[in-house]
Amino acid sequence: MLNTESNDSQIILELEKLGKLDKKFKHQKKLIALLNHKSQDIRILSLKNLAKIQDSKYLNLFQNIAMDKKYSLVRREAVSAIGRLNTTKSKSFLLSLLKDKDPNIVLQSLRALDRLKILKEIKKDLTKLSNHKNEIIKKYVKEILSQENKDPKDIKKDNSFLRNIVVNADVTKVLDVLPDEVIDLSFTSPPYYNARDYSIYKSYKEYLEFLATVFKKLFRVTKNGRFFILNTSPVITPRISRSFSSIRHPIPFDIHSYLIDMGWVFIDDIVWVKPEASVRNRNGGFFQHRKPLGYKPNNITEYLMVYRKGNNQLIDKNMKDYDKETIKKSLVKKEYETSNLWKVAPNSHKLHSATFPMELCNRVVDFYSYVGDLLFDPFSGSGTFAKSAINKNRDFFSTELKKEYVDYFYKELLEKTSGSHNYKKMDFKKFKEYLLINGHPVNKKGN
């Protein structure tokens, strides 16, 4: 076993196979010898395996490798190995690495210090790093510092009073009266720019700014680290006469920079694909004449842009907010879509012209929330997302401007969901009174 005389690929194979190791591992000397091997891959793998042993007698060895500026990948692995030792004896060395020129060494050292649970003690060093040139370090440090300043009571804020309510009102007004950080997940399809009867805006810019206002307010009420999924697609403003062309507005791309500027972190773009037969045929002319430049494809896609409040390293922390039982109930056990291409047929509806297909909502609920979470749709229409939430043992909060949709939504909830039937429907005035009765007086903006 572990024949150090074999050829490189054989040694790599054996090192990769080693699995869990502890202090009793017999071939530690061989691993140490391989730290000087001419192949960088072998040196890295040997370090990885030595780190698994978690013996603090290797601290000096790892520190020496971490100081050897010639080999950056090996150095990074050495700092990671120091982190795995989890010994406070490494504290001053790790602190010295916070000044390293390689941003990855700084990040590895920060992770190792986090593991030692001493970030509170080194607040001064962290504050210095908050102006670091590297964007990831800056974000990481900012996130740690904001967590440190947070009142632990804030993280598990009570949102029970908002559960299973649909408010028939303008979402901008409703968002103003909600407390901070109460929503676990939002999924919405906003009004299309003047493409349907329910949306009239003076200009495309005014439309984008309206959406931006809503999503900024949504940011405040979203819990830290949680997701917002926005479904939009480019829309066409038809031509006013034969001598004008139609204008195509790329809503998902234009709204994106507004979202990033207000703090949402871009996570994924999921492409929703519909069967070609279900969309308007734009191909007729080209099919006949076949002249280049006149090509118009049938648009069978929409976007589900996935954003998050906070940055990547906190996902684990969000998962840790749940107890074992909730995690078990929320696991996605069935077969699931592994790519960002979601083939889902659209929905046709007797009352509303642009409803979500239930399957789309079900996927979002499954992948981005846990049982018992509070799910929000600011433009809820016929309430498809809310129904999906209820059927999957989550709760909903919804806002919708048009009374006829809210009435339909509420009736359907009572008739077609398997929930507790403790649903509430109210207008804005009633909602403000309700907040007051429940000990959440509205803030100045909402009065």
Ligand SMILES: C[S@@+](CC[C@H](N)C(=O)[O-])C[C@H]1O[C@@H](n2cnc3c(N)ncnc32)[C@H](O)[C@@H]1O
């Ligand atoms: C694309 S539809 C959403 C349909 C919904 N996803 C469903 O499954 O039924 C957008 C909805 O936003 C509503 N709406 C438009 N402006 C609003 C506003 N300021 N506040 C709340 N709802 C609004 C419209 O009445 C419309 O029902």
